[in-house]
Amino acid sequence: xxxxxxxxxxxxxxxxxxxxxxxxxxxxxxxxxxxxxxxxxxxxxxxxxxxxxxxxxxxxxxxxxxxxxxxxxxxxxxxxxxxxxxxxxxxxxxxxxxxxxxxxxxxxxxxxxxxxxxxxxxxxxxxxxxxxxxxxxxxxxxxxxxxxxxxxxxxxxxxxxxxxxxxxxxxxxxxxxxxxxxxxxxxxxxxxxxxxxxxxxxxxxxxxxxxxxxxxxxxxxxxxxxxxxxxxx
Amino acid sequence: xxxxxxxxxxxxxxxxxxxxxxxxxxxxxxxxxxxxxxxxxxxxxxxxxxxxxxxxxxxxxxxxxxxxxxxxxxxxxxxxxxxxxxxxxxxxxxxxxxxxxxxxxxxxxxxxxxxxxxxxxxxxxxxxxxxxxxxxxxxxxxxxxxxxxxxxxxxxxxxxxxxxxxxxxxxxxxxxxxxxxxxxxxxxxxxxxxxxxxxxxxxxxxxxxxxxxxxxxxxxxxxxxxxxxxxxxxxxxxxxxxxxxxxxxxxxxxxxxxxxxxxxxxxxxxxxxxxxxxxxxxxxxxxxxxxxxxxxxxxxxxxxxxxxxxxxxxxxxxxxxxxxxxxxxxxxxxxxxxxxxxxxxxxxxxxxxxxxxxxxxxxxxxxxxxxxxxxxxxxxxxxxxxxxxxxxxxxxxxxxxxxxxxxxxxxxxxxxxxxxxxxxxxxxxxxxxxxxxxxxxxxxxxxxxxxxxxxxxxxxxxxxxxxxxxxxxxxxxxxxxxxxxxxxxxxxxxxxxxxxxxxxxxxxxxxxxxxxxxxxxxxxxxxxxxxxxxxxxxxxxxxxxxxxxxxxxxxxxxxxxxxxxxxxx
Numbered sequence: 176x177x178x179x180x181x182x183x184x185x186x187x188x189x190x191x192x193x194x195x196x197x198x199x200x201x202x203x204x205x206x207x208x209x210x211x212x213x214x215x216x217x218x219x220x221x222x223x224x225x226x227x228x229x230x231x232x233x234x235x236x237x238x239x240x241x242x243x244x245x246x247x248x249x250x251x252x253x254x255x256x257x258x259x260x261x262x263x264x265x266x267x268x269x270x271x272x273x274x275x276x277x278x279x280x281x282x283x284x285x286x287x288x289x290x291x292x293x294x295x296x297x298x299x300x301x302x303x304x305x306x307x308x309x310x311x312x313x314x315x316x317x318x319x320x321x322x323x324x325x326x327x328x329x330x331x332x333x334x335x336x337x338x339x340x341x342x343x344x345x346x347x348x349x350x351x352x353x354x355x356x357x358x359x360x361x362x363x364x365x366x367x368x369x370x371x372x373x374x375x376x377x378x379x380x381x382x383x384x385x386x387x388x389x390x391x392x393x394x395x396x397x398x399x400x401x402x403x404x405x406x407x408x
Numbered sequence: 409x410x411x412x413x414x415x416x417x418x419x420x421x422x423x424x425x426x427x428x429x430x431x432x433x434x435x436x437x438x439x440x441x442x443x444x445x446x447x448x449x450x451x452x453x454x455x456x457x458x459x460x461x462x463x464x465x466x467x468x469x470x471x472x473x474x475x476x477x478x479x480x481x482x483x484x485x486x487x488x489x490x491x492x493x494x495x496x497x498x499x500x501x502x503x504x505x506x507x508x509x510x511x512x513x514x515x516x517x518x519x520x521x522x523x524x525x526x527x528x529x530x531x532x533x534x535x536x537x538x539x540x541x542x543x544x545x546x547x548x549x550x551x552x553x554x555x556x557x558x559x560x561x562x563x564x565x566x567x568x569x570x571x572x573x574x575x576x577x578x579x580x581x582x583x584x585x586x587x588x589x590x591x592x593x594x595x596x597x598x599x600x601x602x603x604x605x606x607x608x609x610x611x612x613x614x615x616x617x618x619x620x621x622x623x624x625x626x627x628x629x630x631x632x633x634x635x636x637x638x639x640x641x642x643x644x645x646x647x648x649x650x651x652x653x654x655x656x657x658x659x660x661x662x663x664x665x666x667x668x669x670x671x672x673x674x675x676x677x678x679x680x681x682x683x684x685x686x687x688x689x690x691x692x693x694x695x696x697x698x699x700x701x702x703x704x705x706x707x708x709x710x711x712x713x714x715x716x717x718x719x720x721x722x723x724x725x726x727x728x729x730x731x732x733x734x735x736x737x738x739x740x741x742x743x744x745x746x747x748x749x750x751x752x753x754x755x756x757x758x759x760x761x762x763x764x765x766x767x768x769x770x771x772x773x774x775x776x777x778x779x780x781x782x783x784x785x786x787x788x789x790x791x792x793x794x795x796x797x798x799x800x801x802x803x804x805x806x807x808x809x810x811x812x813x814x815x816x817x818x819x820x821x822x823x824x825x826x827x828x829x830x831x832x833x834x835x836x837x838x839x840x841x842x843x844x845x846x847x848x849x850x851x852x853x854x855x856x857x858x859x860x861x862x863x864x865x866x867x868x869x870x871x872x873x874x875x876x877x878x879x880x881x882x883x884x885x886x887x888x889x890x891x892x893x894x895x896x897x898x899x900x901x902x903x904x905x906x907x908x909x910x911x912x913x914x915x916x917x918x919x920x921x922x923x924x925x926x927x928x929x930x931x932x933x934x935x936x937x938x939x940x941x942x943x944x945x946x947x948x949x950x951x952x953x954x955x956x957x958x959x960x961x962x963x964x965x966x967x968x969x970x971x972x973x974x975x976x977x
Contacts, residue, residue, distance in 0.1 A: 183902075184866060189819075190815035276814050
């Protein structure tokens with residue numbers, strides 16, 4: 176696993192590199208850069224699975240950086256002194272927020288979350304960042320009806336019928352999404368808020384009728400869980 | 409606003425004067441002024457005083473100036489010019505005479521006034537004004553008042569005797585004489601209230617320029633109607649008349665000296681010492697050498713009103729006060745020039761009451777405005793102190809620095825120790841600076857250097873501050889250079905600031921200090937509109953109201969912050 180550290184303070188960068196390498200051992204490789212431009216270069220040239228990101232990089236607005244970071248396929252952990260903005264960071268879809276000054280244990284916890292992203296579900300994101308040609312746009316998760324796996328990407332179907340493509344895989348997104356999103360099929364996550372009914376057909380086939388009138392297939396393995404979530408048991 | 413205010417004060421004055429005139433003007437159709445004659449009285453060396461003048465008495469028309477000099481017993485005779493009406497019941501006589509007197513009305517004795525004497529020891533001074541109810545006259549005949557009088561206690565030579573006799577309905581002489589003084593009493597009460605209010609708001613605070621003069625003027629304004637009303641309301645024995653006139657002249661002269669003195673101080677008009685001496689000499693000369701007390705008082709007051717108006721014409725600001733005061737002064741001057749006697753007998757102290765009331769209320773309003781301003785300054789100061797402390801211990805900066813400190817403790821303990829010392833010094837300086845309104849330039853530079861030292865230790869690169877100051881006596885609101893340095897570090901970054909050191913230039917340009925701080929430019933687009941800039945502007949506005957300017961922006965390869973301060977001297 177490759178993780179990029181983006182931190183402008185040399186001593187803090189040094190501390191992050193040193194402690195992260197000690198904590199992750201052979202499970203991950205770390206690189207560190209001081210500014211966003213270098214970070215962009217690195218992210219284009221190499222495939223990273225995670226990002227340890229400082230929010231304030233030499234006067235640049237931290238949340239602009241954050242939007243760009245959370246839109247990528249990698250997961251982002253914020254390491255910042257802006258403690259008052261932690262909730263906002265979670266809403267934007269970060270995996271964890273490590274406030275400065277941080278202990279070895281706290282950084283270890285965040286790294287564990289990053290290294291084993293499938294096991295953790297922070298579930299506090301409210302928005303997802305979407306790459307667009309003109310920059311990063313924010314999509315409110317409440318407006319997403321379902322998410323479908325599309326190779327290494329994910330297709331987001333919005334309430335107004337639009338579709339958006341996100342850089343993260345379905346598995347990658349699962350760790351960020353709030354409990355409203357449940358798996359209904361091997362390739363689908365559905366937003367419980369937009370389900371109208373669950374229908375059973377012949378041959379144990381099930382499907383969901385959604386608020387916009389659309390239908391979504393339900394895999395057999397997921398029927399029981401879905402019933403539980405919908406309070407149908 | 410000054411025009412309605414000018415109209416308001418003029419309206420109040422006109423209303424007061426109109427009320428006074430309406431109350432003081434008698435119904436002349438009911439008043440009979442008698443024609444007087446005078447003659448020296450020939451007295452036996454001893455025995456009873458004569459009850460009638462001798463047949464060969466040296467009668468001559470009443471000459472007030474000559475009579476003013478007579479002391480020994482003398483005869484006075486007043487006769488009516490018209491026959492008495494058939495219905496003359498309820499008539500009364502008012503006699504004003506500075507002497508003791510025996511009265512005979514158409515040959516019948518009336519109640520006397522004091523005791524007429526051949527010597528001062530024998531004489532018991534009578535009251536200056538007396539009113540006697542008259543017996544009925546014979547229908548169709550003319551009335552005659554015969555008076556034997558002596559004025560042996562008249563010590564002060566006066567220009568005129570002012571002796572007269574009038575006959576009018578008793579109610580006119582007893583009751584109506586009081587009415588105008590109700591107006592005066594009301595004006596005096598209003599002035600006293602304004603004075604008490606002023607004293608209340610003035611209490612326990614530094615005196616504003618002219619406050620003492622204003623209070624002295626107020627005391628004069630309160631004393632004047634009392635002395636004026638002494639004669640009609642209470643009356644007194646005639647020797648007090650001269651003393652009363654002297655008191656009135658003294659009060660008029662005091663008012664004449666105090667009014668321009670107050671206005672000059674209040675509006676900050678510089679009056680050369682020579683002019684002051686000439687003015688006071690002129691007042692003294694007018695008060696001492698002009699004939700007659702009324703003439704002296706009128707001249708003194710006219711000079712004072714004109715001098716005050718002249719002073720006000722030199723005032724360029726304070727239009728809201730200048731206009732109303734000037735209008736009152738000019739109205740008084742005009743009235744005094746055209747009817748000095750009538751003006752002095754009442755409207756003058758009404759004018760003084762209105763003027764003083766206005767001045768006192770404006771003065772009190774100024775004190776209240778000053779209070780509000782001071783309170784807002786104190787509040788602003790407290791907010792700025794708090795802001796300085798908050799900025800100095802900005803959580804983001806502090807947490808980053810503490811993270812650096814953590815790493816240094818583990819990797820380089822001696823540097824960690826230095827960082828702790830620099831942090832302690834920084835907080836100590838911030839705590840000290842936040843309690844002060846301004847700090848010497850050296851202290852502010854020390855605060856900046858300790859901050860740069862901390863950032864340098866954290867980033868492991870030295871950040872220099874070069875100072876070019878040809879004069880370091882300048883004092884600045886605390887934290888304004890520190891805020892600029894902090895901004896530069898935040899927006900341009902420590903790395904850029906290490907490569908391009910801060911350069912401070914302080915120099916004096918005529919009446920201004922120029923403080924120019926250059927730093928690395930950085931690339932953040934929103935620089936220059938944040939809390940740092942607001943703190944700098946608020947601090948400068950508080951410390952140098954109307955005497956500061958702060959500009960900042962990109963200048964070549966630098967970010968340049970330029971502060972201009974107007975020098976106090």
